[in-house]
Amino acid sequence: MRTNSFDGLCDACSAHVAAGSGSLTGKPGRWRTWCLACSPRPPARGAHDGWHRLPLASLDFETTGVDPHADRVVSYALLDEPGFEITGLIDPGVPIPTAASDVHGITETMVAGAPGPAEALTVVIDWVQALIERRVGLVVFNACYDLTMLRAEAQRHGLAEPDWERLLVVDPYVLDWGIERGGLGQRRLVDVAAYYGVRLDGAHDATVDARAAREVAVELAARHATVGTTSLEDLMGHQRTWYADRAEDWNSYARRVGRDLDDPTGWPLAS
Numbered sequence: 001m002r003t004n005s006f007d008g009l010c011d012a013c014s015a016h017v018a019a020g021s022g023s024l025t026g027k028p029g030r031w032r033t034w035c036l037a038c039s040p041r042p043p044a045r046g047a048h049d050g051w052h053r054l055p056l057a058s059l060d061f062e063t064t065g066v067d068p069h070a071d072r073v074v075s076y077a078l079l080d081e082p083g084f085e086i087t088g089l090i091d092p093g094v095p096i097p098t099a100a101s102d103v104h105g106i107t108e109t110m111v112a113g114a115p116g117p118a119e120a121l122t123v124v125i126d127w128v129q130a131l132i133e134r135r136v137g138l139v140v141f142n143a144c145y146d147l148t149m150l151r152a153e154a155q156r157h158g159l160a161e162p163d164w165e166r167l168l169v170v171d172p173y174v175l176d177w178g179i180e181r182g183g184l185g186q187r188r189l190v191d192v193a194a195y196y197g198v199r200l201d202g203a204h205d206a207t208v209d210a211r212a213a214r215e216v217a218v219e220l221a222a223r224h225a226t227v228g229t230t231s232l233e234d235l236m237g238h239q240r241t242w243y244a245d246r247a248e249d250w251n252s253y254a255r256r257v258g259r260d261l262d263d264p265t266g267w268p269l270a271s
């Protein structure tokens, strides 16, 4: 959540909140100011059983840019059972723009001599397929981005694709939207992790991000029984709906103010 940049009245208790001393949530036209005591926080952990008590895997990529159809993977982290943590660099075979290196710190010099996409991504795809067979949920924050890129890379390099239809995806970005309906404003991994008290030291390192995403997913399920007690199979349908709702929410705002429309379709793979 953002700190409030202007004086305001607390949305809950109406106390005066001096600039910089409380928080700000919401979206353009619907901003809400909160004093520190009233700032939104997640519910306490419940005693319910659910998928957060089962093994969960997690995946994250660092890449050459923001277009999952055209950009390339330069590093990956695959987290599975305790002790299973595979990370690696990939020489994408294309330049790594400075704008991307500035985000994740991976340069062309660093990937020189690393395996190419076909070799490295075969490891990733085989692992994803193994998760499908084991019926283990795969946590991916904003899965549409990473998984669409994995599919594009597989097709680009002629690799066999995982059985996408049977993959169980847990996307904390989409689950958070389903719970908050966008009411808390911008929700990057760093925002959602802070809200749930999950440590994120060194964001934009694939391993750090994959670990934090999995911890956030566990907190979401432990603190929201309706999410945690839903089977991962049923949760796939809910996430598809929430992702579409989120896109429609953004698009209706974008139409009003003349901003670019969000690509509305397809989760966990963009269509």
Ligand SMILES: [Zn+2]
Binding pocket: 010, 011, 012, 013, 014, 015, 034, 035, 036, 037, 038, 039
């Ligand atoms: Zn208050």
